[in-house]
Amino acid sequence: MQSSSELFPVALTSAEFCGDLSEDVYRLKPANSPDSSVELAVTRLGLAQHPVDAPRGVPVILLHGSFSNRRFWYSPRGIGLGAHLARLGFDVWIAEMRGHGLSQRNQGWKYNRVADYARYDLPAIGAFVAEQSGQVPHWVGHSLGGTTLAAALGGGYMGASLVASAALFGSQVSRTRWPLRIPPVEWLGRFLLKRLSAISGQRLKRGPEDEPIGIALESLRWQGLFGHFGVGKEDWWAGLKTVEVPILAAAGVADEQDPVGACRALFEQFASPVRRFVELGRVQGLSVDYGHVNMLVSKEAQQDVWPLVVGWLNECAEGFGIDAQSVA
Template identity: 30%
Template sequence: MKHQQHSYFLPVKGYQLHIRRLLPLHQPVGAVLMLHGAIGNGRIFYSQSGKGLGCYLADQGFAVYCADFAGRGRSLPHSSSGFDHSQQQLICQDIPALVRHVAEANQQALHLIAHSWGGVLAAASLSRHPELLPLVQSKVCFGSKRRIRTQSLEKKLKIDWLWNRLAPWLAERQGYFPARRWRLGADDEPRQFLLDCIRWIEQDAFVDCSDGFDYQSAAKSTAWPELWHFVAEKDRVLGHPDDVKAFIAEAHQQQARFSHLGKASGALVDYDHVSMLTHPMAVQDHFPKLLQWLQQLAER
């Protein structure tokens, strides 16, 4: 492992966001902010033993910041304590605070890398707060979609029944969605965030659940940074290629690079929604390609 790790907290309006900072052993060549998806936390990107995309990029010279959203991971307080938090708070408070913090700490524009729902929230935040755009040099998404239109037995089980019915039923009774206890995800979710997420998956309009802000309309005039979307061969529901392409279209990101991670497309493994970030072969497969792209952008 060619980097050092430590944790600290970023205060944001009554709560604290946990950040795991991974620093190379020499002067960083760039800065990366990593945002996780739903029922997850920042650990999707790193481990203490040095595994994960965050660790890989830190070993290659980047200063990497893996954030836990409010109520998740090691952020304080945790959703299981009764702390509630909405999707709009993430878009309008958490992500802007994280972007400004990382950019100021490194005195340069950052590379934003997101998994799944984190990519949707990041797009919403940048389109709603265009003042953040000069601080973001690139945006990379792994399996990011807003609506789930694909139809299958797996979709009916995971989305129609578990996510849309069981999850809110549990959240109403517990005050939060206890995904870890039910082994439905890597982390729990605040109740309001869960309900907001369900609405976005189901509704056609890409508008805010709290005040009706039209993100699709705002995206038309958004000067997006360099973009790259990854999809996985075995990602049949949570980041189906067709749903990712639909999100790219509604966010007006048609200029984005698009890569399909599967053997038929030249990859070493047929990846799924999680393994595209955690599989051991990724360090020989798409991680080096992403690294080369980031290094080229850093040299501009």
């Protein structure tokens, strides 16, 4: 196989047009984790009429949340924030986590964790995009995608050489579920979960994909009585205090899954000199009170939230005009 990268084996598995957009799907095999079977699908969106040799725009990597895949960012009909950014000239890359969408399930899929995504997968994706685009990419993550990005930054697995800026939508790690802080309850939950291999997104009506049980067990550890946002002796939460890349965090005022207070707590932990927190609701002058999904996927979001993302990316790319502030 002729690789599309000098970093590790990469295959261009498809190159198609989706209306006015081009869609190139790459399969990355970084072989940088204990599970050598891991392969990651990364889709590059661009304009169909874009000359092959012409320079691309500012690179942006989009990370989906739990129970989801690349279709969160653009539909088969070419609708979504990813498609919108591509039409504006951004160089859009959409990553799919292990076993999601076009990414095949690895041998140890059942035991996949955010720790694996953050330590191994995101750095490989970031390095590949930086190699292909010739620029340090910006990142936008929704829900678990944003949490994984925070873990990669707090763990020191990625820094300014791979992250030009980070935007987190509906992402948090500190929402308190008090029963889980009672050790017998946590032990029982762990015992029951270990009997499963996956949690079905379709059965729970949360999304089209399954999540490996390793993600759920990891979440239990974070929320336990002596738990912390990290793995082993690594404290990602404390590590966020060393992060200096520009940070945007947004929370929907009607989001019951990842509420404003918890999202703000994660935001406040970053030490970035350039950072911004935005609540998404009517009080802030928006058309609706946004929930967990419609903050990025809805007709209202096209008018209210997408311009926020575009403005943030443009400001970061230009390197000026960003005020460090917190919007109540």
